[in-house]
Amino acid sequence: MLINIVTLFPEMFSAITDCGVTSRAVSEGLINLRFFNPREFAKDKHRTVDDKPYGGGPGMLMKIEPLVAAIKSAKDGLIENANGQSVKVAYLSPQGKVLDQAGVEEIASRDRLVLLCGRYQGIDQRVIDQEVDEEWSVGDFVISGGELAAMILVDAVTRLQPGAIGDKDSVSQDSFSNGLLHWPEYTKPKVFNNRSVPSVLLSGDHKAIQEWRLEQSLVVTSNKRPDLMNEEDQSKKHSRSK
Numbered sequence: 001m002l003i004n005i006v007t008l009f010p011e012m013f014s015a016i017t018d019c020g021v022t023s024r025a026v027s028e029g030l031i032n033l034r035f036f037n038p039r040e041f042a043k044d045k046h047r048t049v050d051d052k053p054y055g056g057g058p059g060m061l062m063k064i065e066p067l068v069a070a071i072k073s074a075k076d077g078l079i080e081n082a083n084g085q086s087v088k089v090a091y092l093s094p095q096g097k098v099l100d101q102a103g104v105e106e107i108a109s110r111d112r113l114v115l116l117c118g119r120y121q122g123i124d125q126r127v128i129d130q131e132v133d134e135e136w137s138v139g140d141f142v143i144s145g146g147e148l149a150a151m152i153l154v155d156a157v158t159r160l161q162p163g164a165i166g167d168k169d170s171v172s173q174d175s176f177s178n179g180l181l182h183w184p185e186y187t188k189p190k191v192f193n194n195r196s197v198p199s200v201l202l203s204g205d206h207k208a209i210q211e212w213r214l215e216q217s218l219v220v221t222s223n224k225r226p227d228l229m230n231e232e233d234q235s236k237k238h239s240r241s242k
């Protein structure tokens, strides 16, 4: 998957390109990240990338011309992907659709994407209207810019790329892969601070272990995230009514 990222701070992305599973996916070419920095498209001596908002008030906006030049360059050559679908420009913002695992799976199935990371107080509405195809949020809170949100999206999408995670089965065991949270896990020692590992996990009975894990997933999800239980019920109802 090719992901072109428009950002004033490409160096932030070393957090995912230099560490862990995502780093390996980059070096193996499972994902390809390219950066387009509006500062490099600024024409004036000081390479200005911010500008004042009309109407006044605190804060600055991203300056239109270098921003749009960077977006156009990021889109260049990506007009259409292999399936003839147009390549989407996604803006990370609190106004976006809240990303969940279903959204991550949908994005992961594409082969190209442009991510737009805002800074300061954001970007001119006309740029959003003309250049942005979709808006994604990673949660209902404000951060200092779109980069951390973009990294969350890229990380989540990367681990779904075929071959990104060694054990093929482990992705299918993630929280949310079945709409439920993960069951509790245990490692050595068998007794830790007077608490034992549940005996079923030591039994070697794989069917019993599988049943226990599903039951635990249901318990954990209904205790911690009852809203997900309701969603699951609804999806069952939907699939039954089809």
Ligand code: 9WO
Pocket: 058, 059, 060, 092, 093, 094, 117, 118, 119, 120, 121, 122, 123, 136, 137, 138, 139, 140, 141, 142, 143, 144, 145, 146, 149
């Ligand atoms: C900055 C600011 C400064 C002074 C007065 C008001 C202000 N509002 C903002 C602001 O909302 N800045 C945003 C920072 C502009 C768009 C990029 N930024 C951002 C993205 N913050 N939070 C996100 C984000 C993205 C995805 N999911 C959750 C949050």
